[in-house]
Amino acid sequence: MSDVEELTSLTIRPLAEGDSIEALTALLHRAYAGLAALGFNYTAVDQTAEVTRSRIRDGQCFVADLDGTIVGAIMFYPPGKGGGCPWYDNPEVAKIGQFGVEPHLQGRGVGARLLDHVEAEAIRAGIRELALDTAEGATHLVAWYERCGYRFIEHAQWRGKVYRSVILSKSLA
Numbered sequence: 001m002s003d004v005e006e007l008t009s010l011t012i013r014p015l016a017e018g019d020s021i022e023a024l025t026a027l028l029h030r031a032y033a034g035l036a037a038l039g040f041n042y043t044a045v046d047q048t049a050e051v052t053r054s055r056i057r058d059g060q061c062f063v064a065d066l067d068g069t070i071v072g073a074i075m076f077y078p079p080g081k082g083g084g085c086p087w088y089d090n091p092e093v094a095k096i097g098q099f100g101v102e103p104h105l106q107g108r109g110v111g112a113r114l115l116d117h118v119e120a121e122a123i124r125a126g127i128r129e130l131a132l133d134t135a136e137g138a139t140h141l142v143a144w145y146e147r148c149g150y151r152f153i154e155h156a157q158w159r160g161k162v163y164r165s166v167i168l169s170k171s172l173a
Contacts, residue, residue, distance in 0.1 A: 007108060012117040015061035024073060025052040031100025040135045040163050044098055055098050062117055064110050072101040074114040076121060085156040087167050093129040094122050115148060123172050131169040142166060
């Protein structure tokens with residue numbers, strides 16, 4: 001089976017009540033393991049299921065479902081839920097986060113489908129800007145987001161993080 005054929009049954013859907021937060025947390029740990037190996041202490045590297053649940057309460061979680069298995073996730077936070085830096089405090093800026101894909105599926109379009117889905121949701125909600133942050137040193141991620149139309153806004157230094165973040169944003173207007 002080719003990569004394209006394998007992913008034809010991939011669907012993007014909201015996280016359902018019956019979905020396991022523990023399994024989602026384990027997925028995030030696997031998705032962020034490569035970044036942890038580079039020395040980046042993202043929250044999703046080792047967060048507990050309780051932290052995952054808490055982060056989900058502030059927004060809407062969408063998952064990539066492949067034949068009944070969650071293989072990716074992304075959080076959408078409406079304006080007013082981002083906070084922590086001047087750009088996130090803008091009342092017209094929504095945010096994405098807690099974005100991860102199973103390592104064996106990274107680079108195969110799953111993340112792009114999740115991102116496209118959230119951007120479409122944001123447009124339907126009348127959001128004009130969608131922002132995110134990632135480690136400045138994760139240059140492969142910064143470059144990917146730039147190819148997806150995101151632009152540099154500012155830097156942020158989050159409490160407890162060993163890296164400086166870049167805030168990137170995309171106009172949806």
